[in-house]
Amino acid sequence: xxxxxxxxxxxxxxxxxxxxxxxxxxxxxxxxxxxxxxxxxxxxxxxxxxxxxxxxxxxxxxxxxxxxxxxxxxxxxxxxxxxxxxxxxxxxxxxxxxxxxxxxxxxxxxxxxxxxxxxxxxxxxxxxxxxxxxxxxxxxxxxxxxxxxxxxxxxxxxxxxxxxxxxxxxxxxxxxxxxxxxxxxx
Amino acid sequence: xxxxxxxxxxxxxxxxxxxxxxxxxxxxxxxxxxxxxxxxxxxxxxxxxxxxxxxxxxxxxxxxxxxxxxxxxxxxxxxxxxxxxxxxxxxxxxxxxxxxxxxxxxxxxxxxxxxxxxxxxxxxxxxxxxxxxxxxxxxxxxxxxx
Numbered sequence: 258x259x260x261x262x263x264x265x266x267x268x269x270x271x272x273x274x275x276x277x278x279x280x281x282x283x284x285x286x287x288x289x290x291x292x293x294x295x296x297x298x299x300x301x302x303x304x305x306x307x308x309x310x311x312x313x314x315x316x317x318x319x320x321x322x323x324x325x326x327x328x329x330x331x332x333x334x335x336x337x338x339x340x341x342x343x344x345x346x347x348x349x350x351x352x353x354x355x356x357x358x359x360x361x362x363x364x365x366x367x368x369x370x371x372x373x374x375x376x377x378x379x380x381x382x383x384x385x386x387x388x389x390x391x392x393x394x395x396x397x398x399x400x401x402x403x404x405x406x407x408x409x410x411x412x413x414x415x416x417x418x419x420x421x422x423x424x425x426x427x428x429x430x431x432x433x434x435x436x437x438x439x440x441x442x443x
Numbered sequence: 444x445x446x447x448x449x450x451x452x453x454x455x456x457x458x459x460x461x462x463x464x465x466x467x468x469x470x471x472x473x474x475x476x477x478x479x480x481x482x483x484x485x486x487x488x489x490x491x492x493x494x495x496x497x498x499x500x501x502x503x504x505x506x507x508x509x510x511x512x513x514x515x516x517x518x519x520x521x522x523x524x525x526x527x528x529x530x531x532x533x534x535x536x537x538x539x540x541x542x543x544x545x546x547x548x549x550x551x552x553x554x555x556x557x558x559x560x561x562x563x564x565x566x567x568x569x570x571x572x573x574x575x576x577x578x579x580x581x582x583x584x585x586x587x588x589x
Contacts, residue, residue, distance in 0.1 A: 266485065266499070267454040268588045273502060273556070277530055300530065303556040306500070306587065338550030377547035392549020424529075424546055430566040431517035433548035434529040 270443040272308030274299035276318070279339055279423035279435035281409060283416035289339065289354065289407040290321040291437055299439075308441040316441065322359065323405045323439070325398065330443070334397045335369070337407050337437040339422045341376045348418035351375045353410040356396040360404045369396025371410055376418075407437070454586040456485040458495055458560075460577045466493045466563055471524050473564035476575045478505065478582045486560070486584060494561035501584040504552045505562035506533065508579035509572050519566035522555035531555065532565065560584065 276291040276299055299307055310316045316333060317324040325333060335356055343350070353373040358366045372394040394407060412419070423435040464479040466472070478495060479488045486495040507520045521532035533553040553562055562582060567573055 266452050266586060268499065268586045269454055270588050271502075273587075275530065302531065306502075306556055336550075338548050340546060340548040342546050372549060374547065374549045428529045430519050430524075431534050431568065432529050432546055433532075433534045435548065436530050436550070438554075 271306075272441045272443075273303075273306050274308060274310070274439045274441075275302055276300070276437040276439065277423075277434060278425070279437070280425075281422045283352075283409070283412075283419055283422075285409060285411050287409045288321050289337075289409065289422060291318075292320060316439070321406055325400060325403045325405075327401050329399060329401065332397060332399045332442045334395065334440040334442070335405060335407075335437070336393045336395050336440070337435070338372065338393045339374060339435045340424065340433050341374050341419065342421045342424045343376055343418045344420045345418055348420075349376050350412065350414045350416070350418050352412035352416060352419060354407060354422075355394045355410050357406050357408045358403060359406050360402065367408075367410070368398075368405070369394060451484045453483040453485055456481045456483040456584045458482065458486065458582040458584065460575050460580050462575070462577055464488070464490065464493060466561070471565055473567050474573060475520075475563040476573075478560070478562060478580070481584075485586060489559070492559065492561065494559040495582075495584075497558050497560070497584065497586065499586055499588070500556055500558055501560065502587050503555045503557075503560045503562075503582060503584045505555075505560075505582040506552045506580065507535070507562065508576040509535075510574045510576040517566065517568045518564060518571065520562055521553045521565050522557070522560065522562050524565040556587070 278292045281287045281289040314326045353371050355367050355371045356369045358368045372392045374392050458478040458481045461480050464477040466475045466477050468474045477493045486497045489496050518535045531554050533551045535551050
């Protein structure tokens with residue numbers, strides 16, 4: 258038996274799309290939309306690595322709902338980080354969000370990890386609870402025809418002092434924006 | 444049969460800060476201590492450009508932590524300050540002030556896709572400490588293709 262060592266550098270055959278401009282009404286169960294260019298197109302960032310959407314055998318996105326293709330050999334990972342945006346400088350609170358399988362409207366199921374985001378008011382360091390370190394909602398799937406939405410789960414104070422899940426004005430250099438990264442692993 | 448592990452084929456690398464390589468300020472960039480120590484041969488530090496170069500495109504994530512917990516402030520740390528910076532940058536409020544709270548995102552990482560990875564300060568508020576916490580700052584890279 259001979260064994261030949263493969264010395265080539267390995268590579269992940271994958272594409273990355275970034276969706277942004279997140280909006281949502283502030284209620285438990287509300288769906289989060291990404292009004293990217295008004296057409297569901299991802300950010301034109303390093304477009305070589307954007308994967309195509311909307312066609313036959315491709316992931317579809319209508320602004321709020323992702324639909325997996327019916328015969329995909331690809332695995333998709335959905336990772337979203339929303340922001341806490343409160344117009345009051347010292348706004349405080351917490352809310353959580355997650356991916357939901359909405360394929361069967363009579364049996365909607367939460368899937369993946371729950372993300373929890375607090376305001377930037379940092380008087381609470383050292384406390385624990387309602388916070389995870391990597392505050393992203395993550396879900397990985399290759400289920401054919403599965404339909405996914407990002408939805409708000411809950412808030413510790415009924416979304417009081419929260420203005421929006423993203424900032425839509427002219428950002429300062431120290432502002433964040435919500436982003437949804439979708440990886441397609443071939 | 445002999446099996447020789449070949450670390451040189453790894454599509455992954457983590458990169459840390461030794462503290463011996465700094466990037467001079469050049470607007471809009473601020474002074475930064477560079478990520479200069481990749482864990483595998485996927486990347487090689489370029490002492491001239493202060494970037495970690497890769498022969499093929501890599502998806503990179505960087506998280507930076509300041510080495511200070513006594514003053515308040517904000518940091519913006521990015522691979523690219525001009526291309527949708529608030530999306531691809533990380534912004535980190537330095538802890539300890541007990542104020543602020545208007546805007547935050549849990550995912551405090553900056554992202555990039557390129558062959559030369561140099562994450563750097565774009566904004567540092569007055570009084571904030573620029574020196575890195577070398578144990579908490581990390582950049583990792585995934586070699587990708589389409």
